[in-house]
Amino acid sequence: MYSESLVKLGKVRSEIREIFEYANKRKAEIGADKVFDFSIGNPSVPAPETVNNAVIDLVQNFDSVALHGYTSAQGDAKVRQSISDYINQRFGTKLTANHIYMTCGAASSLTIVLNAIMLPQEECIVFTPYFPEYGVFLERTGAKLVPVESEEKTFQIDIERLKKAITEKTKAVIINSPNNPSGVVYSVETIQKMCALLKEKEKEYGHSIFVITDEPYRELVYDDVEVPYIINYYDNTFVCYSYSKALSLPGERIGYIAVSPSMECEEDAYAAICGAGRALGYVCASSMYQRVIEKCLDDTADISIYKRNRDLLYNSLKDMGYQCVYPDGAFYLFVKAMCEDAHEFCEKAKEFELLLVPADSFGTPGYVRVSYCVQTKQIEDALGAFKKLAECYQ
Amino acid sequence: MYSESLVKLGKVRSEIREIFEYANKRKAEIGADKVFDFSIGNPSVPAPETVNNAVIDLVQNFDSVALHGYTSAQGDAKVRQSISDYINQRFGTKLTANHIYMTCGAASSLTIVLNAIMLPQEECIVFTPYFPEYGVFLERTGAKLVPVESEEKTFQIDIERLKKAITEKTKAVIINSPNNPSGVVYSVETIQKMCALLKEKEKEYGHSIFVITDEPYRELVYDDVEVPYIINYYDNTFVCYSYSKALSLPGERIGYIAVSPSMECEEDAYAAICGAGRALGYVCASSMYQRVIEKCLDDTADISIYKRNRDLLYNSLKDMGYQCVYPDGAFYLFVKAMCEDAHEFCEKAKEFELLLVPADSFGTPGYVRVSYCVQTKQIEDALGAFKKLAECYQ
Numbered sequence: 001m002y003s004e005s006l007v008k009l010g011k012v013r014s015e016i017r018e019i020f021e022y023a024n025k026r027k028a029e030i031g032a033d034k035v036f037d038f039s040i041g042n043p044s045v046p047a048p049e050t051v052n053n054a055v056i057d058l059v060q061n062f063d064s065v066a067l068h069g070y071t072s073a074q075g076d077a078k079v080r081q082s083i084s085d086y087i088n089q090r091f092g093t094k095l096t097a098n099h100i101y102m103t104c105g106a107a108s109s110l111t112i113v114l115n116a117i118m119l120p121q122e123e124c125i126v127f128t129p130y131f132p133e134y135g136v137f138l139e140r141t142g143a144k145l146v147p148v149e150s151e152e153k154t155f156q157i158d159i160e161r162l163k164k165a166i167t168e169k170t171k172a173v174i175i176n177s178p179n180n181p182s183g184v185v186y187s188v189e190t191i192q193k194m195c196a197l198l199k200e201k202e203k204e205y206g207h208s209i210f211v212i213t214d215e216p217y218r219e220l221v222y223d224d225v226e227v228p229y230i231i232n233y234y235d236n237t238f239v240c241y242s243y244s245k246a247l248s249l250p251g252e253r254i255g256y257i258a259v260s261p262s263m264e265c266e267e268d269a270y271a272a273i274c275g276a277g278r279a280l281g282y283v284c285a286s287s288m289y290q291r292v293i294e295k296c297l298d299d300t301a302d303i304s305i306y307k308r309n310r311d312l313l314y315n316s317l318k319d320m321g322y323q324c325v326y327p328d329g330a331f332y333l334f335v336k337a338m339c340e341d342a343h344e345f346c347e348k349a350k351e352f353e354l355l356l357v358p359a360d361s362f363g364t365p366g367y368v369r370v371s372y373c374v375q376t377k378q379i380e381d382a383l384g385a386f387k388k389l390a391e392c393y394q
Numbered sequence: 395m396y397s398e399s400l401v402k403l404g405k406v407r408s409e410i411r412e413i414f415e416y417a418n419k420r421k422a423e424i425g426a427d428k429v430f431d432f433s434i435g436n437p438s439v440p441a442p443e444t445v446n447n448a449v450i451d452l453v454q455n456f457d458s459v460a461l462h463g464y465t466s467a468q469g470d471a472k473v474r475q476s477i478s479d480y481i482n483q484r485f486g487t488k489l490t491a492n493h494i495y496m497t498c499g500a501a502s503s504l505t506i507v508l509n510a511i512m513l514p515q516e517e518c519i520v521f522t523p524y525f526p527e528y529g530v531f532l533e534r535t536g537a538k539l540v541p542v543e544s545e546e547k548t549f550q551i552d553i554e555r556l557k558k559a560i561t562e563k564t565k566a567v568i569i570n571s572p573n574n575p576s577g578v579v580y581s582v583e584t585i586q587k588m589c590a591l592l593k594e595k596e597k598e599y600g601h602s603i604f605v606i607t608d609e610p611y612r613e614l615v616y617d618d619v620e621v622p623y624i625i626n627y628y629d630n631t632f633v634c635y636s637y638s639k640a641l642s643l644p645g646e647r648i649g650y651i652a653v654s655p656s657m658e659c660e661e662d663a664y665a666a667i668c669g670a671g672r673a674l675g676y677v678c679a680s681s682m683y684q685r686v687i688e689k690c691l692d693d694t695a696d697i698s699i700y701k702r703n704r705d706l707l708y709n710s711l712k713d714m715g716y717q718c719v720y721p722d723g724a725f726y727l728f729v730k731a732m733c734e735d736a737h738e739f740c741e742k743a744k745e746f747e748l749l750l751v752p753a754d755s756f757g758t759p760g761y762v763r764v765s766y767c768v769q770t771k772q773i774e775d776a777l778g779a780f781k782k783l784a785e786c787y788q
Binding site: 001002003005006007008009010011042043044045046047051052055056059060063064065067068069070071104105107108109110111112115116117118119133136137139140207208248249250251252253264265268269270271272273274275276278279280281282283284285286287288289 | 395396397399400401402403404405436437438439440441445446449450453454457458459461462463464465498499501502503504505506509510511512513527530531533534601602642643644645646647658659662663664665666667668669670672673674675676677678679680681682683
């Protein structure tokens with residue numbers, strides 16, 4: 001009677017949700033400060049003051065009918081101009097307002113791009129570990145998700161494995177750097193090698209292969225790490241950006257798609273984006289939040305807090321004997337479970353009130369994700385528990 | 395290379411958009427007050443003060459991380475509880491928070507419901523005149539749009555025609571009352587007859603037929619007209635509500651789906667809604683605007699302005715010899731063109747600087763839509779032009 005696959009999807013209780021509910025129950029039982037919840041990917045740092053000031057300023061001084069009225073479907077022209085100017089200045093690109101399409105965050109950027117380009121039976125490559133929703137989004141287009149295992153330990157793209165995975169049906173590759181859940185940032189070298197291979201394969205198969213770069217964590221990098229701007233390396237690129245993490249506004253659903261000015265049939269690409277947004281029911285992104293982010297383009301939430309958390313957690317866990325990837329960005333630590341089964345490891349962790357997420361659904365069994373977008377005090381208080389957990393396996 | 399149908403959709407320049415651009419050009423040429431633009435469906439009345447006060451209060455007094463953080467996909471539990479309480483109190487229904495799913499406005503409410511229930515080849519009935527985007531939304535599900543002509547003059551549902559249109563493949567019926575573009579409100583009698591027929595057909599074919607009621611104009615009714623609450627008349631009902639017009643917030647994209655508590659396999663229905671929202675990339679509706687509308691549930695923009703406009707425009711045009719439906723709601727006057735071709739009529743209107751929308755794309759050739767969500771002065775100033783236009787056909 002209803003779409004069977006969607007009923008199933010709606011009923012699947014996500015692991016993270018299960019942990020969330022367990023956390024609430026446990027907190028009620030033993031007190032919130034005794035439960036060390038590292039399962040959530042919600043920014044713990046408030047939005048910068050500029051955001052709230054912009055909201056108040058707009059509501060008080062901007063004409064209400066214009067402020068809350070429809071913008072054009074692709075977004076307010078002035079906002080799009082400001083964003084393209086900002087990107088050009090920062091990355092040396094040549095975008096115009098007509099390469100920017102405002103969206104309700106990264107998830108909608110992705111569904112819009114995927115609907116615009118993926119046809120049934122075509123293939124879209126992703127690299128482990130990858131965000132499980134990619135599979136959900138792709139399924140509705142009729143296209144196929146093809147996971148490619150990353151290099152061990154570094155979690156950079158394994159170019160040889162990628163080479164083997166590309167077929168005539170390959171239409172797109174999704175990259176996510178800084179990565180959720182590994183925290184890894186792809187190096188310039190990785191990006192150059194990947195782009196060279198894709199160009200070679202485009203020639204070999206005689207059709208375009210698109211790179212979709214999912215970048216909600218772009219601003220969350222530490223120690224002056226550079227995140228290569230893919231449009232500068234590869235023509236057929238769609239950038240899916242979100243302000244969720246940069247400005248700590250995940251609930252407000254605001255982001256954009258940037259279409260490379262050098263993309264093949266670039267006007268058709270942008271038209272397909274507009275068509276997909278319309279067909280999926282996205283009338284426009286929030287008219288007020290479009291104008292809010294325009295006033296905060298150069299700003300971010302206080303990232304230094306995440307860096308402090310990263311340093312404390314990474315160094316402490318390494319000292320205890322945990323094996324983990326050094327995260328250059330995002331707010332996750334990707335830790336090898338100390339036994340084969342990550343679920344079993346997470347159950348054991350619960351005995352010490354540590355709530356971790358098994359990474360099986362990210363395509364990487366045997367690993368767990370530890371979110372450090374938490375109060376630093378929680379990390380300090382949890383170190384004893386992490387130590388006891390490690391001791392169970394020594 | 396891209397989805398052909400979506401490229402085409404993205405390139406189609408809507409008639410209303412064309413008129414919008416013509417209006418801007420013409421205003422620059424002869425002055426804004428000389429151009430009488432009746433083409434736009436954007437609320438002209440500002441949001442009530444309570445909305446802006448709620449925004450400022452939330453930003454100043456609500457914890458920033460919670461305010462701008464993700465809510466659950468179906469929406470904040472407290473907000474959903476408040477909405478279901480409000481609906482129950484107003485319409486005597488028995489909804490709970492778990493029958494409400496917060497959305498980014500009516501368009502996303504519709505795409506989510508249609509994706510949840512419509513399978514390829516199934517049929518969805520709409521009544522002329524109908525919102526052309528219904529066809530766009532349905533096309534992506536693989537289902538078929540079946541337009542049924544309404545009664546002449548009254549534009550109520552023609553039950554005999556509906557009876558003939560229902561087949562074994564009929565899965566849903568979309569109603570839109572108050573109607574865009576006719577302004578007509580379906581009477582209790584119309585709704586009762588429609589529901590009786592649908593129940594009969596459900597029995598005959600042995601499967602559910604859903605009513606999807608698209609209600610962005612529910613609050614915009616004049617003279618104490620009653621808009622029947624469909625859940626009270628028919629079990630298998632999805633209400634697609636939006637605050638766009640009620641609170642003059644069309645750009646903020648906030649609304650909800652209400653699933654009837656008596657719906658067949660109600661839990662599956664709600665799960666399918668959740669699954670569809672997820673698959674289409676709707677993570678959650680704006681976390682801040684969810685809480686804003688919670689504080690304004692009993693409020694609306696100043697509707698009396700639309701009533702004043704309606705009375706002035708309808709009475710004046712009737713006096714001039716125009717044939718038009720008396721609009722009980724929304725902010726449109728549906729006028730019979732004075733020649734056969736509505737496009738030709740709108741071209742003629744342009745000679746008097748009147749910008750009207752031909753209603754061919756709404757499935758009703760020979761009619762034009764006149765939006766009266768404008769400053770009252772524009773209507774007063776335009777009456778001479780309407781008179782001259784009528785005189786061309788006398």
